Amino acid sequence: MNTSAIFRSALSDAAASVDAVIDRLLPEPTGPEAPLFEAMRYAVLGPGKRMRPFFVLTGARMFGVKEQSALRVAAAVEFVHAYSLVHDDLPAMDDDDVRRGRPTVHRRFDEATAILAGDALQTLAFEVLADTDTHWDPQVRCDLVRDLAAAAGGRGMVGGQMLDLRAAEENFDIGAVARLERLKTGALIAFSCSAGAVLGNAGSQVRAALAAYAHDLGFAFQIADDLLDAEGSEAETGKRVGKDAGAGKATVVALLGVEAARQHAVMLANQAVAHLDGLGSGADPFRAAARFVVERRS
Known part of the structure; x- marks a missing residue:
């Protein structure tokens, strides 16, 4: 089995493990709130790579x-990632009808239910982190809550989404696009990569190395997404393609061209891996993830 196949197998195993826990944590669709709970489950338990959970599990094993x-x-x-996709697909945002090869939540249910499902998924994430079942040490739980809130909020993912909305209307340069993509995609990936170190009370030097890795990898991940939007098909990606060009949105692909953007993504992935020097073989899954990110077709 080649390296890519080994990584995909590890990613699949991680997805299966976390999906079993997600299924237990999500409310069952019963009672008068049943449509909300059904929409929550639809949003999270559909097909997906589970890259962010993979990063959490990989970091946790290291420590x-x-x-x-x-x-x-x-x-x-x-839960936070799924909520962001549900809201991102709404007519007021990207107005998408298909996600992961299925109707988006607001198309499968309705807009109001989709908004509420996203809200409920976001708050459930913090309920889970704050629970004693997540970690015995209240300081660790507080650190996780603080870090995820920062990654998901106005100075992280949500702020990046605001910039993304402006990118179709304003002339963003490469620096502005880099900031947008590091916030919109990179912030949550950064939390995912460092969460294991927080759980394991790792030292500041190790946390800094993982943060630097995630900083570069998150940008590479978003460029790869932009390349798929420019070159991929709906059959490959499971969602509508050509959106960015159609909206006149500033992206790395739009500013640099396809080939230069691809080279930039590879450079960022290599740079990300270099930050892991000294962390030993336990970081090998992180290294493999960097290669996967720039080579994926979905």
Whole structure:
């Protein structure tokens, strides 16, 4: 089995493990709130790579963290990621009808239910992190809550989405686009990569190395997404393509061209891996993830 196949197998195993925990943590669709709970489950339990949970689990293994703790944090990250996709697909945002090869939540249900499902998924993430089942140490739980809130909020993912809305209307240069993509995509990836170190009370030097890795990888990940939007098909990606060009949105691909953007993504991935020097073989899954990010077709 080649390196790519080994990584995909590891990613699939991680997805299966975290999906089982997600299924237990999500409310069952019963009672008068049943449509809300059904929409929440539809949003999270559909097909997906589970890259962010994979990063959480990989980091946790590096520092000997109990699997239950790591899986709960991984589930919380996926709740936030799923909420962001539900809201991103709304008519007021990207107005998408298809996500991961299925109707988006507001198309499968309705806009109001989609908004509420996203809200409920976001708050459930913090409920999970704050629970004693996630970690015995209240300081660790507080650190996780603080870090995820910062990554997901106005100075992180949500701020990046605001910039993304402006990118179709304003002349962003490469610096502005880099900031947009590091916030919109990179902030949550950065939390995912460092969460294991927080759970394991790792030293500041290790946390800094993982943060630097995630900083570059998150940007590479978003450029790869932009390349798929420019070159991919809906069959490959499971969502509408050509959106950015159609909206006149500033992206790295639009500013540099396809080939230069691809080279930039590879450079960022290599740079990300270089930050892991000295972390040993335990960081090999992070290294493999960097290669996967720039080579993926979905």
